[in-house]
Amino acid sequence: MPLLLFSKVYVKNIQEGAATQVWAALSSQLDGKDGVYCAGCDISPAVTPDSPLANTVRDYAVDPDLARKLWVLSEKLVGFAWPHE
Numbered sequence: 001m002p003l004l005l006f007s008k009v010y011v012k013n014i015q016e017g018a019a020t021q022v023w024a025a026l027s028s029q030l031d032g033k034d035g036v037y038c039a040g041c042d043i044s045p046a047v048t049p050d051s052p053l054a055n056t057v058r059d060y061a062v063d064p065d066l067a068r069k070l071w072v073l074s075e076k077l078v079g080f081a082w083p084h085e
Helices: 014-026 064-078
Strands: 004-006 009-011
Touching: none
Parallel strands: none
Antiparallel strands: 004 009
């Protein structure tokens, strides 16, 4: 996958940039799965914050306890509590 060098920032062309989204829309690998992170035309594994691996998701990004705390904080900051089911 060639990357273009633009002002010391690597960017993908249009086809490369759209590849993972198209893969996610069409892949049977995602059938019955939700809440996954995708990169590089694959499901990204959760890793620890110090991992040097690319195309991954940090474990804190999928932590349900942190998600709940962020939700509560967001409600407090905007002054609106969304009805809970």
